[in-house]
Amino acid sequence: MNTRKLVALVMALCLCLVSFTAMAETVTLKIAHNYDFVTIPDAVIAAADRLEERYAAEGKDIQIEFEKDYQRIDWGEYGKNLIFAYKNGDAPDIFSVSDVPAMVDVGMLMDISDLNTDAFVDGVFDCYTVDGKAYAMPFDLPVRVIYYNKLSLVEFGWTMEEAEALPAKVAAGEFTWEQFVQLCDDIQNAGVCTWGMAHRPGAGSDFLDVLQTLGGRYYDENSTLVFDEDAMLRFFQFIYDAANTLEITPHDLAQQGWPSINTMVGDGTCFAYYGPIYSSTYVAGAVNKDPQQFSEDVAFMMFPVSEFNEKPFVIAAPQGMGINSATKYPEICHDLLAELAAGSADLLANHADVIFTLSSVKAANEMEAITTNPIVADVGYMAEHAISVPSINGINTLNSEMLNAIVQLELGQITPEQAVENVKIQMELNIDEDEIIFE
């Protein structure tokens, strides 16, 4: 009797043990993202299902669940919140990155240099690379471009073929920045558009593209911030002239909000605009146009050659995700990113399709979602001309001070020379000596 009981007990224990080991391990990852393009974290979440299958095939029974933290706040504030959370040991496991240099400084980003970068478009990791190590994975390859309204050109007297051929002429270096500014002025003077050229209302790197077009550089080969005084003067002179001499830009553009500017660009009130290509989602949305309709009205071109710039270019401005260096699940987080780069590139293609941009992963750019996107299909060639800007300490301060000067220049309250002086002094005061080069 006792033996029977003992056997039964042992069997029951074995059964419990087998059941216990057969139970899947459930891992809950905290994922954070900011602003509209939730296709970024959603791609990670979708990749988790496929990763679970891969794990199962390898004999690992792991269930991955997510705790989402999607916000809609200023990117700077979002970055600061994440750093603060990290300092308190409460940062998400995987998150959309902002201000990578600051995050690397505090050590909150895991080094993911071992990710297979061959799958990615060349140079796309540059903006997330600090001291030779990659700290985030780019999820897309949006480029900052110049938008122009084809219908306005036709109304101005160009044929549609000529209007559509403009990007090719720019790419071939046959149409210059000076000619384009003149075109904006002519179209406005002809009464086709109310305004010739618009830009973002807040601080951002879009202005650096015009600076670069005017021959300026803002970082050196060591990714150190550069204050190029001569080019900065040319840039501020352009901004001043655009608003006060040519009057192709409204004096109070910076005081107008995004909805007003998006509508102005979308409905042809303004002929041209410079900014990230994914902003076209907002521009099209502001005038209730679908991508097809929008691409019939508006086209995109690179920043052209100029008196000071020999090659047309676009700047790549990827969005990406990083892994918390203190996560309890570094391998799973890493595998999720690897899955997206390899077997699940279609998820990234979907994201790129939704935000009208190219993908960071080569395979995704070959997929139908991108090749048939009416907006992205026409700008694929730009990838060859895309410049990847590295991670630069102090760039946010430069952007912020430049915007301050731009606002006053457009209102005619200061001269370009004063603007250069003001920005220079602020950079001297706010950036450590070893983090900026004045030339």
Add this chain to the structure above:
Amino acid sequence: MRKNNAQAYLFLSPFLILVTLLYILPAILTVVMAFTGLDSSFEWEFEGIKNFRRVFRDPNTPKIIINTIIYVATCISVTMVVDLFFAIMTTHFIKTESTASFFKGVLMIPMITPAVVYSVLWIWLLSSNSGGFLNKIFMGITGSQTPVNWIANYPMQVVIIAKIMTSIAFGTINFSSAIKAIPENQFKAARVDGAKEWEIVKSIIIPNLRFHILFIALWETLGLLTDYTTILLITDGGPGIASEVWALSAYHKAFISAKYGYGAAISLLLIAVVLVFMIAISMVSAHMERREADAR
């Protein structure tokens, strides 16, 4: 006696703990922070007086100080005059309580309206396009086809007017109460002597209110020095630094530029000025208490 003191401290201890945690400790941290290079990486690196040197080397500092003086001085002088005017009108001249209460209620609307709503109303009122309320009136009267960008062209004037509107109710109600507290026999005696209403205001009401005026002026000055909400929401200190005041500058440096140490240094300098005003307020309050005690 000693036992009573112990009991009092026992009852006060939760409050004292909270004050220490929520006021004294942050104040000490702010002082320490002002001597560090604390930024978005949240590393406390001691930098001595570098932040203070930076404040005085910044070419924007004189402009910000001038803005602050203009903002505080204009707001305070206009507010005091308007406060007194409304207090005297609604207490001394309008004898019907319900009518006076109605006017005071109207004056309180800007004060009780949430700052965000209030500021959005101002932005809409002064919108730079032709659809803006003020531009419609302006273009209608002058026949001009060009709308005026009121906020960009007159930022300081706009924020001053907006701030004054929110400040009127507090002083008016305080002065009203003070006027009511003036013994009626003073007014009767003046009238018996043939004093006109203006003479009553000049010789009885204003002198009786002098300590209240001083107290409210100091109190409002303190508020104006440290509160920047209206400016932040309407102009954000711009265009450029046209309407940037000291407290807002500390906010911008700390929370927008993520230079917490620098922002703390700017705040610390402001605290020094505020302390002077607080001492002045304490002295006025003490004097008022003594005066009331003497009167009793």
